[in-house]
Amino acid sequence: MTPLLEISDLRVEVEGREILRGLDLVIPAGETHAIMGPNGSGKSTLAYAIAGREGYEITGGSLRFRGEDIADWEPEQRARAGIFLAFQYPVEIPGVNNTYFLKAAVNETRKHRGEPELDAMDFLALMRRWVKELDFDPELIRRPVNAGFSGGEKKRNEILQMSVLEPTFAVLDETDSGLDIDALRIVADGVNRMRSPERGFLVITHYQRLLNHLVPDRVHVLRRGRIVESGGGEVALRLEAEGYGRATAPVGA
Amino acid sequence: MTACAPADARARMLALVPAGASASEERRRFVTGFFRRGGFPTRKDEDWRFSGFGALGRIRFQLVDAGSGVVEPWPGETAGEAVLVGGVPAEPALSPPGVRVESFRADAAPEDLFDRDPDGTLRPALPVFLADARDRLHRPGLDLAACFRHPLEMLNAGLFTGGAAVRVAAGVDSGPVLLRSVRGEDAGGAPGMLHPRFLVTLEPRSRATVIEIHEGRHASRQGWTNPSTVVRIGSGARLDYLRLSTETGGGSHTGRTTFHLDRDARVKSTVLSLGRMRHRHDATAVFRGEGSSASLNGLFVGAGRERAEHHTLVVHAARHATSRQLYKAVLADEARTVFDGQVVVAPGAAGSDASQSNRNLLLSDGARAHTQPRLEIHADDVKCAHGAAIGRLDEDALFYLRSRGLGALDSRDLLVEGFAGEIVEGVADERARTLTAASLARVRGRGR
Numbered sequence: 082m083t084p085l086l087e088i089s090d091l092r093v094e095v096e097g098r099e100i101l102r103g104l105d106l107v108i109p110a111g112e113t114h115a116i117m118g119p120n121g122s123g124k125s126t127l128a129y130a131i132a133g134r135e136g137y138e139i140t141g142g143s144l145r146f147r148g149e150d151i152a153d154w155e156p157e158q159r160a161r162a163g164i165f166l167a168f169q170y171p172v173e174i175p176g177v178n179n180t181y182f183l184k185a186a187v188n189e190t191r192k193h194r195g196e197p198e199l200d201a202m203d204f205l206a207l208m209r210r211w212v213k214e215l216d217f218d219p220e221l222i223r224r225p226v227n228a229g230f231s232g233g234e235k236k237r238n239e240i241l242q243m244s245v246l247e248p249t250f251a252v253l254d255e256t257d258s259g260l261d262i263d264a265l266r267i268v269a270d271g272v273n274r275m276r277s278p279e280r281g282f283l284v285i286t287h288y289q290r291l292l293n294h295l296v297p298d299r300v301h302v303l304r305r306g307r308i309v310e311s312g313g314g315e316v317a318l319r320l321e322a323e324g325y326g327r328a329t330a331p332v333g334a
Numbered sequence: 335m336t337a338c339a340p341a342d343a344r345a346r347m348l349a350l351v352p353a354g355a356s357a358s359e360e361r362r363r364f365v366t367g368f369f370r371r372g373g374f375p376t377r378k379d380e381d382w383r384f385s386g387f388g389a390l391g392r393i394r395f396q397l398v399d400a401g402s403g404v405v406e407p408w409p410g411e412t413a414g415e416a417v418l419v420g421g422v423p424a425e426p427a428l429s430p431p432g433v434r435v436e437s438f439r440a441d442a443a444p445e446d447l448f449d450r451d452p453d454g455t456l457r458p459a460l461p462v463f464l465a466d467a468r469d470r471l472h473r474p475g476l477d478l479a480a481c482f483r484h485p486l487e488m489l490n491a492g493l494f495t496g497g498a499a500v501r502v503a504a505g506v507d508s509g510p511v512l513l514r515s516v517r518g519e520d521a522g523g524a525p526g527m528l529h530p531r532f533l534v535t536l537e538p539r540s541r542a543t544v545i546e547i548h549e550g551r552h553a554s555r556q557g558w559t560n561p562s563t564v565v566r567i568g569s570g571a572r573l574d575y576l577r578l579s580t581e582t583g584g585g586s587h588t589g590r591t592t593f594h595l596d597r598d599a600r601v602k603s604t605v606l607s608l609g610r611m612r613h614r615h616d617a618t619a620v621f622r623g624e625g626s627s628a629s630l631n632g633l634f635v636g637a638g639r640e641r642a643e644h645h646t647l648v649v650h651a652a653r654h655a656t657s658r659q660l661y662k663a664v665l666a667d668e669a670r671t672v673f674d675g676q677v678v679v680a681p682g683a684a685g686s687d688a689s690q691s692n693r694n695l696l697l698s699d700g701a702r703a704h705t706q707p708r709l710e711i712h713a714d715d716v717k718c719a720h721g722a723a724i725g726r727l728d729e730d731a732l733f734y735l736r737s738r739g740l741g742a743l744d745s746r747d748l749l750v751e752g753f754a755g756e757i758v759e760g761v762a763d764e765r766a767r768t769l770t771a772a773s774l775a776r777v778r779g780r781g782r
Binding site for chain 2: 132133134135155156157159160161165166168171172174175176177182183185186187189190193225226242246
């Protein structure tokens with residue numbers, strides 16, 4: 082069966098500097114993978130490369146989503162096809178209403194799928210359900226996107242958006258950083274609730290603690306732009322205990 | 335266009351002071367004074383260094399007349415209304431209960447709308463800027479008279495042919511009152527000038543919403559509109575003021591609004607400069623009473639070679655007054671803008687709290703914005719903050735929106751609307767919002 086995400090020998094340059102240097106990663110449908118690694122190892126670059134951010138130039142290898150090469154796709158094409166990125170630093174957009182923005186996003190995806198657009202009433206009902214489910218402050222959905230939100234509120238807003246948009250594959254880029262234990266649980270629950278045989282998740286994290294709540298099928302260690310170690314939950318536990326020092330040499334190198 | 339000596343220009347302007355008008359002698363003195371002080375300001379004048387209007391001095395203006403202009407009714411709910419066409423009343427004004435709305439011709443202005451000087455001289459609420467130098471605002475070491483000496487104000491005071499006045503009785507809530515000035519027609523093919531004059535008075539504890547509109551088309555690029563609005567807000571009164579200019583034709587529009595605030599008075603002012611013009615608006619707020627506050631906001635949306643300048647002057651002449659300024663511009667093509675924001679905290683005005691923010695969004699390489707904060711603080715125990723930004727659309731925000739499935743163009747549009755939205759969202763008037771949206775749609779299309 083075609084994996085959901087298939088990355089082979091991926092090379093990505095940012096401002097002329099090679100950050101990802103031949104990265105291989107396969108995530109089958111139904112699985113949740115975690116990527117850990119020290120600062121500067123390329124974790125966020127991988128997230129942006131998957132989401133299609135301008136300036137993250139793919140110079141080699143391939144990036145496939147459900148068997149299709151998406152390397153040349155615009156970010157919105159990827160989103161409509163079912164890829165979601167929960168940002169490490171969600172952007173504040175003063176003047177753009179959260180609900181309006183999310184409704185537009187949902188309807189773009191529905192249009193892409195050939196489904197009828199949701200009207201205001203249906204969309205509000207959907208929002209209300211998720212706001213309750215995720216224990217999100219209902220006042221915040223009426224405010225401009227992320228404007229004046231606390232760090233935790235921004236991360237919750239990412240999970241709210243993910244829940245409403247129902248992506249097939251989601252990348253969570255250090256969504257746990259800066260969260261207290263309650264917020265962490267909400268983020269983890271938000272993902273756990275969505276896990277299904279059709280969906281996949283890539284969880285980028287610095288800390289093992291998120292993986293207590295969000296148990297991954299596999300854990301990969303990223304170092305200097307490559308996966309240097311892969312394994313089960315025990316990898317994360319060992320990294321937590323020993324740090325990144327040991328996982329230096331690429332596997333099989 | 336023939337160049338002519340200043341003396342000619344003065345004689346021509348003096349001849350245009352409406353004969354038989356109340357205080358016509360005083361009005362002639364304004365015109366004389368205007369020329370004595372140097373006439374039309376040029377870039378050499380400090381307050382006009384970004385763009386002078388010296389070229390206006392070489393144009394042989396006639397006052398515009400009403401012509402046969404038909405005025406479309408303003409959509410939306412209004413409690414009161416006064417309409418001027420070509421500077422004179424076009425139809426009877428409409429007054430809601432407790433509010434007096436009048437439109438008038440200069441030769442038949444209702445005198446009791448105006449103030450008298452202590453010596454009994456009629457002061458048709460014109461020379462406020464001069465009066466201020468004499469009255470209690472005066473502080474040693476502070477040349478307030480210079481702050482208020484706006485040359486084009488003097489010309490309006492001398493040459494207005496008509497205007498409209500609103501007086502809201504104490505404790506009354508006026509509902510929305512419209513003051514509309516429609517450009518009219520150039521007389522006999524000569525370039526037309528128009529000097530409408532508005533007076534707004536809120537008696538103590540009253541509330542009012544005033545929507546001032548300048549519309550119509552200039553027949554040529556030599557056209558000029560020079561409106562002036564003087565607002566007095568009594569103690570504890572609150573005013574919501576919207577100024578909308580949508581004139582087209584590429585002429586010049588130089589307007590002023592001056593707010594005088596008594597104790598605990600409040601004003602929220604929103605200036606939407608949407609016209610396709612060479613545009614300048616000066617908003618002045620003078621805190622005369624303790625605890626008064628002003629929120630001054632403005633938006634310019636420009637494309638092509640349009641220009642708009644927003645100049646503000648906030649005078650903290652009383653203690654514990656609060657001023658907030660937020661001015662924005664969205665610029666496409668080679669549009670230009672200037673924000674010149676002056677805050678003066680007079681000696682003794684302790685507890686003053688002033689902030690000022692100017693943000694400019696450039697949608698093309700050829701667009702330019704210039705921002706100049708001027709803070710002059712003569713008191714202790716004062717909070718004063720200012721910030722300015724000139725930039726392109728935020729790439730992070732664009733990617734964020736696109737990563738949720740919004741198209742690249744839709745994302746740009748949403749960001750532009752969001753940028754302007756901060757100014758527009760507080761505007762209740764539906765027509766003003768529609769016009770702003772239309773202006774934004776026009777510049778958005780060019781920014782791509």
